[in-house]
Amino acid sequence: MKTFLFQIFTWWNEQTLGTRFFTWRKGEFVGTDEFGNRYFRTRDNSRRWVIYNGVAEASRIPAGWHGWMHHRVDTPPTETEYQPKAWQKGHQPNRTGTAYAYRPHGSILTPETRERVSADYDAWTPEG
Secondary structure (H helix, E strand, C coil), rough: HHHHHHHHHHHEEEECCHHHHHHHHHEEEEEECCEEECEEEECCCCEEEEEHHHHHHHHHCCCHHHHHHCCCCCCCHHHHCCCCCCCCCCHHHHCCCCCCCCCCCCCCCCCCCCCCCCHHHHCCCCCC
């Protein structure tokens, strides 16, 4: 019951009822990645989509699947011998909006303050 209510009222938990219906009607299962995300395509291969395992976070799509999702390659990683390149990094969660988010020096959200500079700001004054 809880899963059904999530599908009605949220879009960020796995899939909505509309996505479930479209997947059932037109979807063809392609494969699963190491995070448990499931990948689908239409039978004519014109549309591709992912149903996330848990919270919908686009950064959780591995590099091989990302290339397939964006039509950069025609064959999904499950049908090829895909090996990630040495320079490709693993998944790092999106920390935006959390206490671990990146805050550069001088940001109003950091506890430290930067030195005041005399040329920081010149207020506009009307002539006349």
